[in-house]
Amino acid sequence: MAQLTSLTEAVAALVGDGDTVALEGFTHLIPVAAGHEIIRQGRRDLTLVRMTPDIVYDQLIGAGCARRLVFSWAGNPGVGSLHRFRDAAQRGWPVPLELEEHSHAGMANRYAAGAAGLPFAVLRGYAGTDLARHTATIRSITCPFTGEVLAAVPALNPDVGIVHAQRADRAGNVQLWGITGVQKEVVLASRRSLVTVEEVVAELDPRPGAVVLPGWAVTYVAEVPGGAHPSYAAGYSERDNDFYRAWDAISRDRDAFTSWLAAHVLSPAGAR
């Protein structure tokens, strides 16, 4: 049964140096507060996994938490590039960052295979691209029934999977809705998991189209209202597009970034 605890305790219990950690959220329900807690706890040498690394991954990378990034699209959607990510990838600041890159279809299938307990996934993808030449985790396989040559990618099974969701009940059952991305897959694929939620309620009333994760499939639940900001939680908040735009200037410069991090994440006021 999922244990209800504080964000600080959950991250301390789950995330260790050198772990493979996936904080997922496809624009929606991104566990940003949990990422900030990982930065505050000073974790190092993480392998960070995410389909769409955006601002919180830029912050984790700029804070020196990551050694390696497994991803499919690293950018600030609709705004531009991730400057901390680029600085690490091009110039090794503050530490060098190894890249393992895929397409969205490949990453989604890697999570699905991980959730299904299979060693790899099959898809029609990557054919003719240079991704297959540079990424060792893209291979091909011949269909035993038709002879078609398809792409094979290994399952992703992170040590820790972290997502944000709208609600949980006191037994740790989690409910999320709207754009559900790969939230279910990453929790089920990961060895340990944390779901931060907008609120803990006495009872989860049914919602059309909602994904429910039974409490026994989740390790920790922490109540963190607004924990997705500047991402959002449908029904609770809206995406803070102004912050995504503002991040471009904050992150462009190492000193501006470092000051922002000190003021908004590392200072006691930033902690929850």
Added chain:
Amino acid sequence: MSAAGGSFTADEMMTVAAARALRDGARCFVGIGRPSTAANLARRTSAPNLVLIYESGTIGAKPDRLPLSIGDGMLAETADAVVSVPEMFNYWLQPGRIDVGFLGAAQLDRYGNINTTVIGDDYARPKVRLPGAGGAPEIAASCREVIVVVRHDRRAFVERVDFVTSVGFGAGPGDRERLGLTGRGPVLVVTDLGLLEPDPDSRELTLTAVHPGASVDRVREATGWPLAVAADLRVTEPPTPAELTALRALEGALGMTERSERTERTEGREGHEGMRKEGSA
């Protein structure tokens, strides 16, 4: 430039030309940035029944203003269906259920291959690290056809892309079939100077139309390979007043005018900076 609809910019001409290319009722996989602007413009003008599909899992989104990201809340709120990301790629894209893939590019070559990964010869030490593939490789492979929208200059239009992120026609005729790519590949490239279409035999991108005010010489100057020009070269109809009004209402709601001006400046200074907005996210 000016026309019946009043003066317009080359970027506006590009977006309008891209919107016109979308058939009413088509199911369109939309990348963020200019493809999204054009697709939303088409829904307000020539293609009211266009089905907008964003890779966040929103199928049949009907946003009342331009989303900044592919996952803004209104896309889900107005969609016919919201599906998970694995379902989007496996059940909807892969089997060929989507008519048009609408993509941007940082680099594009004469066979319509797209690079959104790195600029420079050395993948491990890139001159510019771009965001990467996103959904584009499989969109380019599996949509029935692909339309690319990209500003026309020599940085973008190169003889060979530094990295093949998404395949157009590979090295020429027969490559898509050899690779098992199920869609037809790029059928149209829309730029701020004109339209390019693949030659039916050689598959090489060929200039088939110039926009008002752009000359063949200027397009050739902005293209990094000896550009073929169609015998029956057309001149694009300028934007109508209705198209311009609809486009400006869309971009105004997002504060886009200011942003796209800023992007132009940034592109000039930092190379491929502005490209990051394009393509799938």
